[in-house]
Amino acid sequence: MNLSQASQQRLDLLAQDSGKRVLLPCPLNQRAFDFSSNDYLCLAQRADIVEAGHECAKKYGAGATGSRLLSGNLDCFEQLESQVAQFKNAEAALVFSSGYQANASGLAALLDKSLWGGVVGGTEPLVFTDRLNHASLHHACQLAGVKQIRFRHNDMAHLTELLDKHTESRQPKIIVSETVFGMEGDLLPVEQLAEIALQHNAVVYLDEAHATGIWGPEGRGLGAMQHPAIDALKTLGHWVIMGTFSKAVGVSGAYIACSEIFKQYLVNRCTGFVYSTAPSPFVIGAVGKALEIIPGLNKERGMLHTAADTLRNQVHKLGFDTGLSNTHIVPLVVGSNNACLELKTHLQQAGIRTSAVRPPTVPPNAARVRLALNTGHTLTVYEQLLHALASWKVGT
Numbered sequence: 001m002n003l004s005q006a007s008q009q010r011l012d013l014l015a016q017d018s019g020k021r022v023l024l025p026c027p028l029n030q031r032a033f034d035f036s037s038n039d040y041l042c043l044a045q046r047a048d049i050v051e052a053g054h055e056c057a058k059k060y061g062a063g064a065t066g067s068r069l070l071s072g073n074l075d076c077f078e079q080l081e082s083q084v085a086q087f088k089n090a091e092a093a094l095v096f097s098s099g100y101q102a103n104a105s106g107l108a109a110l111l112d113k114s115l116w117g118g119v120v121g122g123t124e125p126l127v128f129t130d131r132l133n134h135a136s137l138h139h140a141c142q143l144a145g146v147k148q149i150r151f152r153h154n155d156m157a158h159l160t161e162l163l164d165k166h167t168e169s170r171q172p173k174i175i176v177s178e179t180v181f182g183m184e185g186d187l188l189p190v191e192q193l194a195e196i197a198l199q200h201n202a203v204v205y206l207d208e209a210h211a212t213g214i215w216g217p218e219g220r221g222l223g224a225m226q227h228p229a230i231d232a233l234k235t236l237g238h239w240v241i242m243g244t245f246s247k248a249v250g251v252s253g254a255y256i257a258c259s260e261i262f263k264q265y266l267v268n269r270c271t272g273f274v275y276s277t278a279p280s281p282f283v284i285g286a287v288g289k290a291l292e293i294i295p296g297l298n299k300e301r302g303m304l305h306t307a308a309d310t311l312r313n314q315v316h317k318l319g320f321d322t323g324l325s326n327t328h329i330v331p332l333v334v335g336s337n338n339a340c341l342e343l344k345t346h347l348q349q350a351g352i353r354t355s356a357v358r359p360p361t362v363p364p365n366a367a368r369v370r371l372a373l374n375t376g377h378t379l380t381v382y383e384q385l386l387h388a389l390a391s392w393k394v395g396t
């Protein structure tokens with residue numbers, strides 16, 4: 001069998017269960033009715049952010065020309081990292097080209113047993129992970145060769161029970177979770193998790209991809225909250241927060257906010273940082289501007305949260321199941337892949353773009369149409385969405 005035949009066979013298998021993915025065009029003029037975009041604050045098209053990107057590119061060039069450890073360490077990166085650290089209320093920050101890269105390589109570096117065992121040998125950490133963590137977090141665990149100890153989604157009692165089982169262990173303990181779950185649209189009880197981590201002397205690694213810009217004080221993420229347990233973990237250097245610039249920030253790339261010493265460790269040992277060209281200066285300029293703007297958008301964030309509450313109430317009345325959602329991400333959980341594709345197509349025909357999210361991105365039989373709300377959605381758009389949803393439910 002050659003590669004083309006093997007690929008075709010694999011694609012046919014995926015298609016059998018309506019699980020095959022295809023790339024579709026995303027015309028700019030249909031953004032108003034788009035519930036598939038993660039541009040929650042509609043910053044991607046904002047003129048002053050695009051302009052700031054241009055200005056930075058004009059000054060520093062279109063590309064960084066190399067890894068930060070070689071030719072790429074332009075001063076705009078260090079400026080942005082100071083800005084991110086301040087934004088996140090952290091000691092230091094390190095910037096990456098994508099969120100996937102930051103997680104896959106940054107978390108893998110944190111889990112690397114050579115970090116924990118001193119000069120001889122090494123000690124494999126005990127890694128406690130939420131069952132519904134993003135693929136990039138799983139990838140990091142695989143890359144580091146650690147076995148995940150999975151706790152039930154957002155179940156802090158289960159996490160505590162699992163940690164308690166290892167009280168006697170001298171292995172380091174690391175807890176990994178998202179703060180806003182991208183496919184469920186629910187919130188991690190961050191303060192409770194911080195208290196549990198402190199009691200068990202565990203390091204916390206949080207992914208704020210969907211929280212950055214929308215949740216926490218002035219949209220700085222839930223990891224930026226002030227709380228005695230969080231402050232104590234920060235003092236220990238046990239509070240490591242990753243987030244992306246690709247969603248509410250409206251650009252691309254990611255950060256890890258952490259202690260200065262852990263940043264220096266990542267600069268040396270994080271493969272996605274060491275062996276990858278630094279992000280484009282355009283990205284750096286645009287992100288810097290977006291981070292200046294975001295704290296001032298409390299009114300927009302408030303409106304987004306109200307719109308999400310209203311939408312959930314209305315779709316519940318139509319008989320839809322929104323799962324655990326209590327954020328600006330509202331999944332319509334329909335179960336089978338077929339039903340999910342049918343609903344997505346139905347909405348598409350009504351001019352509304354959504355994402356069909358199917359296993360393995362979500363658990364088996366939990367396929368869903370994901371509605372990502374943004375500040376550009378008007379009342380007319382919501383009315384059109386509800387009208388289309390009502391007619392689908394009636395027809396099934």
Ligand SMILES: Cc1ncc(COP(=O)(O)O)c(C=O)c1O
Pocket residue numbers: 098099100101103134136178182207209210244245246252253254
């Ligand atoms: C929770 C989470 N983490 C990380 C990522 C990856 O971020 P990026 O798209 O910037 O690579 C995503 C993107 O879907 C995500 O949802």
